[in-house]
Amino acid sequence: MSTRISRTAFPVRGGPQGAPIGVWGIWMTIVVLGTALAGLVVSGVYLYWGQDEWPPAGFEAPVLTRGALALALSVGAGALVVAALRTMRAGGERAAGHILLGALLAATGCLAFLVLDLVQAPWHWDEHVYASLFYVFVGYAATFVAVSALMIAAVLVQRVAGMIDTGRHLELKVTAIFWIHTIATVVAAFAMVHLLPHR
Amino acid sequence: MNVEEAHVLPQRIRAGRRRGGSHAALLVSALLVAGCDPRDSMLDTVAPQAGDIAALWWFIFWLGLVVYVVVMALLAVPLWRSVRRRRAARAGGDGRPSPDDGARGPDDPAGPTPATAPRHQRRAGVLASPPAAIEDEPLAMAPDAERPDDDADRRVRSRLVWWGGIILPAIILFTLLVAANLTSRSVAHVPEDEDLVIDVIGHMFWWEAHYPDFDVVTANEIHVPTDTRIHLRLHTEDVIHSFWIPRVHGKIDMIPGQVNDMVFEVEEPGRYRGHCAEYCGIAHAQMVKFLVAQEPDEFEAWAQQQAAPAAEPETEQALEGQRMFFQYGCADCHTVTGHEAVGGVGPDLTHLATRESLAAGIAPNDREHLTELILDPWGLKAGNPMPPTQIPDEDLEPLLDYLEGLE
Amino acid sequence: MSDQPQTFQGDQPHSPQGVADREALDQLWDQQPGFTGWLGQCNHKAVGRRYIFTAFVFMLVGGAMAMLMRTQLAVPDNDFVGAETFNQLFTMHGSIMMFLFVVPMLKGFLIYFMPLMLGARDMPMPRLNAFGYWAFLGGGLFLLSSFLFGAAPDSGWFAYVPLTRQEFNPGLNLDFWLLGVVMIEISGIVGAIEVVVLFFRFRAPGMTISRVPIFAWSGMVASAMILFAFPPLVIGTLLLELDRKIGTAFYDAAGGGDPLLWQHLFWWFGHPEVYIQLIPALGIAAAITSVACRRRMAARTPVIASVVAIGILSFGLWVHHMYAVGIELLSTSLFTAASFMIAIPSGVIVMAFIATMWWGRIRFDSSMLYVIGFIVIFVLGGITGVMVAIVPFDWQVHDTYFIVAHMHYVMVGGSLFPILGGFHHFLPKLTGAMMTEGLGKWAFALNFIGFNLAFFPQHILGMFGMTRRIWTYEEGLGWEGLNLASTAGSYIMGIGILLFTINLLLAHRRSAPRAPADPWGGDTIEWATDSPAPNFNYQYVPVVESPEPMWDGRSRFAEAGTEGWAERLDQPRRGVRENIATTGLDAEPDHVIALPGHSLWPLFLTIAIMVFLVGVLLDAVGLIGIGLVACVGCAAAWLWPGVE
Known part of the structure; x- marks a missing residue:
């Protein structure tokens, strides 16, 4: 029997070099959700191309400031989560908790503006595909902002309960990565609602 | 390819179509024997458009048949050789491969088979020894690199994969692509101003036809003059339908919110049948229309008669x-x-x-x-x-x- | 021992300590006691077996539907089932075979065998894996339950709008379809995530990316395709459900929408889906071929490259399902060229199969017969596939029985036959049973003859003008004889599948002989462990030196006590299920991770989602609310640190 030892067989190096499986999982999730978002955006652009007029006659565009504020707040919340992750890594467990609280507030604010946008839309979704697209994009973004806000809240609770700390904070890292997609949905909603050239 | 060749090829394909006619006759007569008399075959054409497609079909049919036969022959060789070797081995009686059978690996291990070995031996020993049923197999298992005498083997493999998998298919597919594009161009739906326009509207589950030039409205039986370019504008009232008369031209869908064009020219008078070709609901199977081709003067008379208001009841x-x-x-x-x-x-x-x-x-x-x-x-x-x-x-x-x- | 050709050291303990460790491992990786223990299993073997069993049952249901349809079409003007039932049957036959049989069946094979082939003890995220199964089961039952309410989907598995919008389909039929399909797609996506991560992180030490078996490669490629193919369809179904339930205008031409958007989204999914069903089946066929020919797969690297190429190219072909919708000729011609392109990697793969057989002395087991049948059938389907990629020819045969024939040649030849062969080949490792060769060969012969008799005449029928999805036809169209032959063929194939099922059941009777660890002389490491695979897969970590570790004479199990990680894995001291994660390309041991072994939360989450879906189905706002809250609760409980 051969006893030649493979170069690749060992040893386990000093510590884990590759990303934890949970991080692989969340990146895969983002690939999937990103594809879905891309599908939605392409569908929206396809429908936009099929129109003679945009927005169609009699449809006023929704308020720009609300969308812009929601966008700013979502980016802010994402940035705060990343900041919390960095602080946590650097050992500032309490400070990370505070930053997370800020992120939660920003996310809630973003959600509030998106919902306000939906509630105060000047037309109903069944009137024209223009309105349908507005509702589905803003609604889609609001759904993911809500989910991400829930994730921040859960991490915050875990932080307060002392379940995550400098040594073990996979949940926080996962939340931070997930915010990439959340911001992308808000950006997509903003672009589809406000940035498509009128014709 | 230069322009001249581009003109020659469709003619060649057309010539193929005439030959294709005899193939079609052959196929049809063979099927007649089998009790099939297709009423509306896409190969029994009455329009140049369907004719070009049928010609293309016979081209790809023969090409495909040759490819299929060659691949199956390539598959049959190893199968046949294996069967022969197994027979030879069985006839030899020793259960071992004969020297000429191409096997280069060591003979089978002589150890006990897993099915009969004592449990501990089966578990702790070498596991790859095959059970009785497969004992007579040569075990040519070592990776290629370790079998320098396997050059011939490797050459054949690589030739099969390169020529059979890449080079020949690429040539064939390129030829097909040229033929496909030439036929595409000759049967494309390009409406012209002087075409006879008919608006056909699909309904669940019937067909409505308007003749704007004649002020005629009819249903399910669409009359057209022969030897005239017909331009159908296809609409739908409800769901997606598809307009298809196999002996005249391929199908084009009728889609809400858009108007699709279909252009053809019927050469022979007759009644040509066609189903709705896109699933459109419960009675999809029973949504049939007829294209009734008439000599131009007959068509003219028909159109005038149809344009008149209904006859007064006589009794x-x-x-x-x-x-x-x-x-x-x-x-x-x-x-x-x-x-x-x-x-x-x-x-x-x-x-x-x-x-x-x-x-x-x-x-x-x-x-x-x-x-x-x-x-x-x-x-x-x-x-x-x-x-x-x-x-x-x-x-x-x-x-x-x-x-x-x-x- | 020196004259032995193979020396893959058996995965067996050599010392009393080793025997004790083995027992402890067995217990550690076993299910928890009781019914909840059984329900809460997350191990890949339990989940994989469940997938395979459930998908097999769905296949029998879908096959029975096909027989009913063929009976209806046997003679002209038949009244056997009637229009309404027939439309439900063809819709559900397609949906079941696509969503509930082929993909989950192959996924079951991947989930069961990929960890074994790669030398892992479980999937990287066992609970997510279990969730994938429950979602598949839930979605499947949801879809089938529509029959109980007399509201089975009846608009085809392609569900074209506007026929599927509320105005033309006011019943619940389509809601059952849309919601069930979304559930099944979620299941498909989570399973795909699992397989991709497994492929890159859970390979045995030494199994560098170039040494991964073709089966595992094909599984990874198909799963990666799922990640990009399924989400757009989820979006498409979401938009359609919104159109149906609240009246948005995405697909409504009158409201500025476009019914063709659905076709684009559907075929963006639908075309890769075909290859998602083909590629893992190719992997199974490759595994069978190299073992039955006693040769490593010819042109291994080109084959893997071809599989990857098919995976990528298949996303560029979706418009060839839409030649007749009025897209301009130039665009459709581009899709013709793209469709032709995919014939080349497919050709490489077929030639590699033939080349593998070329010098080998083929052992004609039932499994190998199915592979040969696969090549004979699939090549014909491929050739007609090239034909229908040509725009003008497709204008003639599109939506006729020619397509029905082509598609079954590709799907039955390319997926069903390798799956049936895979049962013969892999059953020892799956359940420890072996199917009888005699009965297996009879079943193969009936399936092969029946299939060809059923589907070859349909090519001709299509050219004679017989359109698809028709429940009846008149006498005198010249379709009678061919239809009768087709029906006869389907009965023969039905008997073949029945024999196969009987063979499968007989193999599991109490008195049936049990399979040895390596009945075929296999090449990959799953044949080194017991049949069926023990709870822990491998006691010792395999160290892999080539793509055919069982044959190379160098691969072995890591010896206990030589490495820290090996020791930790060999000896389950801490009572935690562990597996070694390796680096993505070189498969160097990276770290040891703990895996959960039992959880009911995936099941609860599935139930919560089902409550939500029923709420949407019935427009019950209360149920929707309860379902949503329950979903959030279950997800939180599942992911909460320390909760199992």
Whole structure:
């Protein structure tokens, strides 16, 4: 029997070099959700191309400031989560908790503006595909902002309960990565609602 | 390729089509023997468009057949060799591969087979020894790199994969691509101003045809003159349907919100049948239309006759029937021009009696089927949007007389 | 021992300590006691077996539907089932075979065998894996339950709008379809995530990327395709459900929408889906071929490259399902060229199969017969596939029985036959049973003859003008003889599948002989462990030196006590299920991770989602609310640190 030892067989190096499986999982999730978002955006652009007029006659565009504020707040919340992750890594467990609280507030604010946008839309979704697209994009973004806000809240609770700390904070890292997609949905909603050239 | 060649190729394909005619005859006669007489084969063409496609078919058919036969032959060689070697090995009686069988690996291990070995030996020992059933197999298992005498083997493998998998397919596919594009161009739907325009509208589950040049509206039987370019504008009233007459041209869908064009030219007079080709709901199977090709002067006469308002009822009974037509609500859906019936939902009945079929081409236009269609539309065609009507016999007979008088 | 050709050291303990460790491992990786223990299993073997069993049952249901349809079409003007039922049957036959049989069946094979082939003890995220199964089961039952309410989907497995919008389909039929399909797609996506991560992180030490078996490569490629193919369809179904339920206008031409958008989204999914069903089946066929020919797969690297190429190219072909919708000729011609391109990697793969057989002395087991049948059938389907990629020819045969024939040649030849062969080949490792060769060969013969008799005439029928999805036809169209032959063929194939099922059941009777660890002389490491695979897969970590570790004479199990990580894995001291994660390309041992072994939360989450879906189905706002809250609760409980 051969006893030649493979170069690749060992040893386990000093510590884990590759990303934890949970991080692989969340990146895969983002690939999937990103594809879905891309599908939605392409569908929206396809429908936009099929129109003679945009927005169609009699449809006023929704308020720009609300969308812009929601966008700013979502980016802010994402940035705060990343900041919390960095602080946590650097050992500032309490400070990370505070930053997370800020992120939660920003996310809630973003959600509030998106919902306000939906509630105060000047037309109903069944009137024209223009309105349908507005509702589905803003609604889609609001759904993911809500989910991400829930994730921040859960991490915050875990932080307060002392379940995550400098040594073990996979949940926080996962939340931070997930915010990439959340911001992308808000950006997509903003672009589809406000940035498509009128014709 | 240069332009000249591009012109030559379609002719070659057309020439192939004439030859294809004899293949078609061969196939058709073979199938006749088998009891099949296709009424509407896409190979039995009456239009140059379908003809070009049929020619393309015979080209790709023979090419495909050659490719298939070659691949199957390549597959048959190793199968046959294996069968032969196994027979030889069995005849040899020692259960070992004969020296000429190409096996280069060591002979089978002589150890006990897993099925019979004692449990501990089976588990702790070498595991790859095969059970009795496969003992006579040569075990040529070492990776290629360790079998320097395997050059021939590797050459054959690499040739098979390179030539069979990449080079030849690429050449064949390129040839096909050229042929496909040439045919595409010759059968493309490019409307011109002088074409005869017909608007065909798909409904669940029937076809409506408008002739804007003649002010004619009809249903399910679309008359066209022969040797004239016909331009169909395809619309739909509800869901997606697809317009297809196999002997004339391929199918084009009718899609809400858009108008698709179809251009063809029929060379022989006749009645050509075609189903709806896109699934459109419960009665999709019974949505048939006929393309009726007539000599141009016959078509002209037909169109003039169709453009006229409906004939006045001639008998007392038929006049009574006209009253019934309104009383039982037929006129709510159906139009009879000149008789104040402007329903516009169901097929136009102005010249019903001139059509040969009923209910979108699924029944002959006679009194019996007309009765069934009126009393029990679902019996004739499940899913028919026409509601059943309760009509006592004394009212039905005049109604039928009236309808049969709509010439 | 020196004259032995193979020396893959058996995965067996050599010392009393080793025997004790083995027992402890067995217990550690076993299910928890009781019914909840059984329900809460997350191990890949339990989940994989469930997938395979459930998908097999769905296949029998879908096959029975096909027989009913063929009976209806046997003679003209038949009244056997009627229009309404027939439309439900063809819709559900397609949906079941696509969503509930082929993909989950192959996924079951991947989930069961990929960890074994790669030398892992479980999937990287066992609970997510279990969730994938429950979602598949839930979605499947949801879809089938529509029959109980007389509201089975009836608009085709392609569900074209506007026929599927509320105005033309006011019943619940389409809602059952849309919601069930979304559930099944979620299941498909989570399973795909699992397989991709497994492929890159859970390979045995030494199994560098170039040494991964073709089966595992094909599994990874198909799963990666799922990640990009399924989400757009989820979006498409979401938009359609919104159109149906609240009246948005995405697909409504009158409201500025476009019915063709659905076709684009559907075929963006639908075309890769075909290859998602083909590629893992190719992997199974490759595994069978190299074992039955006693040769390593010819042109291994080109084959893997071809599989990857098919995976990528298949996303560029979706418009070839839409040649007749009025897209301009130039665009459609580009899709013709793209469709032709995919014939080249397919050709490489077929030639590699033939080349593998070329010098080998083939052992004609039932499994190998199915592979040969696969090549004979699939090549014909491929050739007709090239034909229908040509725009003008497709204008003639599109939506006719020619397509029905082509598609079954590709799907039955390319997926079903390798799956049936895979049962013969892999059953020892799956359940420890072996199917009888005699009965297996009879079943193969009936399936092969029946299939060809059923589907070859349909090519001709299509050219004779017989359109698809028709429940009846008139006499005198010249279709009678061919239809009758086709029906006869389907009965023969039905008997073949029945024999196969009987064979499968007989193999599991109490008195049936049990399979040895390596009945075929296999090449990959799953044949080194017991049949069926023990709870822990491998006691010792395999160290892999080539793509055919069982044959190379160098691969071995890591010896206990030589490495820290090996020791930790060999000896389950801490009572935690562990597996070694390796680096993505070189498969160097990276770290040891703990895996959960039991959780009911995936099941609860599935139930919560089902409550939500039923709420959407019935427009019950209360149920929707309860379902949503329950979903959030279950997800939180599942992911909460320390909760199992």
